[in-house]
Amino acid sequence: MTRWHQWSGRVLSGEPIGRDQALELLRSGDDELLPLLDAAFAIRKHYFGRDVTLHVIRNAKSGACSEDCAYCSQSASASSGVACYSMQTVEKIVEGARAAKAIGAYRYCVVASGRAPAGQELDTICEAARRIKKEIPIQLCTSLGLLAPDQARRLKAAGVDRYNHNLETSERHYAAICTTHSYGDRVDTARAVKDAGLELCSGGLIGMGETLEDRVDLAFGLRRTGADSIPVNFLDPRPGTALHSLPRIGARDALRTLAMFRFVNPDREIRIAGGREACLGSMQVLSLYPANSMFTEGYLTTGGQGNEHDRRMIEAAGFRIAGITDTGE
């Protein structure tokens, strides 16, 4: 039995791994990668079986953002030439939910660029949420930036199931990637989301020049915050952004990182998110051993390999696409 299997056994008996073990895991060699993924899979299988939940993301408002997140092509300080439009109509957002349901998505994620939602934008999202929850059996997540407690309560009352707000990286590294808001602002929003009774989706972006210690601190920060769902993105550097010249991280590094998130957050939904195709390439199916969820049909500003390809990949490896009942549960 490898040390990874010993550790996964301990995790499953309720003994969490510590920071030093998480670092050791990230520093492990390539010869240990498959046993490591197998041990992470033992944890994943215990909580989620072989199910994979598919998420479809919609960019309901794009570009012209006042914030200066160094990785983001939607920031006004980037020169990326991304599409720029204001909040879509209720009808268009509802149509998107119907299209997501039609391709078997479990969850529909409505995202808007910007520091925080303006009054009218929140009205639109709440109206769309009420319509979606009445008409379409699908789980609903929104991601609208920093949120005040009363705004979180309005989303909950409108029927939104979950709110996304990533911590992105460690507290230590945060100031190097954004100066217009702080890590503490993000934690405050995460707290408002939990206090309102919404599920919290919060993860990060790997490959922004952070150290391995920063990655570990992000994983533990998310555990402390009580994230129910953890999207793990890998930087696919966008032209015109401050991080455009960083190299992509390698596939084996990405897989070890996913395994570390699984060990630190054993019973949380872990999603292989943006950068999957670009960073993992032909090894992307291995991400399903630690992760139990993924986006399909592309991301906010970049495309993916397509739903058909994703489904074939999942089924060929013996995983099962999670369904949803007519009541949306």
Ligand code: SF4
């Ligand atoms: S707040 Fe969101 S949309 Fe704005 S720059 Fe940061 S990541 Fe991009």
